[in-house]
Amino acid sequence: MNCGLCGTDSGDAYLCKRDTARLAERLADLPALHDEVVYCLVPRQTGWGEIVATRAAAGPRSPLREDVLDELGSGEMAAVLHARRVDIQRVRWPQHSAPPPDGVAADCRWLAMELDWITSHYEAAGELAREVRALESRARDLVGDPVPRRKVVGTCIALTDDQGTVCGAEITHRAGESRLVCRVCHCVYEGQQDLLLLLHYQPRESA
Numbered sequence: 001m002n003c004g005l006c007g008t009d010s011g012d013a014y015l016c017k018r019d020t021a022r023l024a025e026r027l028a029d030l031p032a033l034h035d036e037v038v039y040c041l042v043p044r045q046t047g048w049g050e051i052v053a054t055r056a057a058a059g060p061r062s063p064l065r066e067d068v069l070d071e072l073g074s075g076e077m078a079a080v081l082h083a084r085r086v087d088i089q090r091v092r093w094p095q096h097s098a099p100p101p102d103g104v105a106a107d108c109r110w111l112a113m114e115l116d117w118i119t120s121h122y123e124a125a126g127e128l129a130r131e132v133r134a135l136e137s138r139a140r141d142l143v144g145d146p147v148p149r150r151k152v153v154g155t156c157i158a159l160t161d162d163q164g165t166v167c168g169a170e171i172t173h174r175a176g177e178s179r180l181v182c183r184v185c186h187c188v189y190e191g192q193q194d195l196l197l198l199l200h201y202q203p204r205e206s207a
Helices: 017-039 066-074 076-092 104-113 115-121 125-143 192-200
Strands: 150-155 170-174
Touching: 017 076, 017 104, 017 115, 017 125, 017 170, 076 104, 076 115, 076 125, 104 115, 115 125
Parallel strands: none
Antiparallel strands: 150 170
16 A cells, blocks of 8 residues: 555555654644744734835734734634544544534644544545645744754664564654654653663664
């Protein structure tokens, strides 16, 4: 099976491990970005009564950023996320009624909790990942916050079953983070002892 987002071999999943991890990161970031979009409604360098010169008669400058107002007015982020939540629940639990709208944070949290099932059973997982990526990009454009770059620091050494299977997913780090979290199995590496163990058990090519 090929990943629904990047097209690479993803085994028996609809998303590869890398795009699953990135989707988890974006779902974690979106609620804060949405709050920042709301904050950006009021221009940071203009006042409510600033007068601007135009070819027409001068008048008070609009106190709200119209591009951000349009974004919020359409409710695109909330609508897209909730529609996906409704569809996934319909596929997984067809006997249940659709969940009521509960806000961006609640929908992101629900989607993140269901990622294992989504990547294994939801045929439209690639579409979900593509939509979430577009929402993040649009929000970051509005708030002037480019996507922080993450650096791959190794691979996860956590055991995922009683057969001794090692997770092996990439572990990434973003400047300012105090701990490392595997976005696939959610193992946390924090503190000097954990980091030394992580380094010690890295495959030779990654060490």
